Amino acid sequence: MENSSVGFMTAAAFHDRGFPTFQRRRRLNLRFEESMYAIDGYLAGSQFTSPPGSPVSGAAGKLGLAKLEDAHWVVLSAYDFATRNFSRERSRLL
Numbered sequence: 001m002e003n004s005s006v007g008f009m010t011a012a013a014f015h016d017r018g019f020p021t022f023q024r025r026r027r028l029n030l031r032f033e034e035s036m037y038a039i040d041g042y043l044a045g046s047q048f049t050s051p052p053g054s055p056v057s058g059a060a061g062k063l064g065l066a067k068l069e070d071a072h073w074v075v076l077s078a079y080d081f082a083t084r085n086f087s088r089e090r091s092r093l094l
Helices: 087-093
Strands: 005-014 020-032 037-049 055-067 075-082
Touching: none
Parallel strands: none
Antiparallel strands: 005 020, 020 037, 037 055, 055 075
């Protein structure tokens, strides 16, 4: 599993109105068989409190499977998603 990596990140912030925001992210990048095959993806989550005081949470992620080396072709299949309340939608909810 040479050239593979796994990462974690957590962040918290307080905004002007005192409502906290939390974000968590997991990152995965694995290589197999001398980097011929790969699994690549992430999972992220966010949580904040809206001005009326109700908690709002959301998630986003991506998973990709690939065959990176071959004599004539490369194959990649990926799936990604984001829920309605993921943090990039925060400005629309306030």
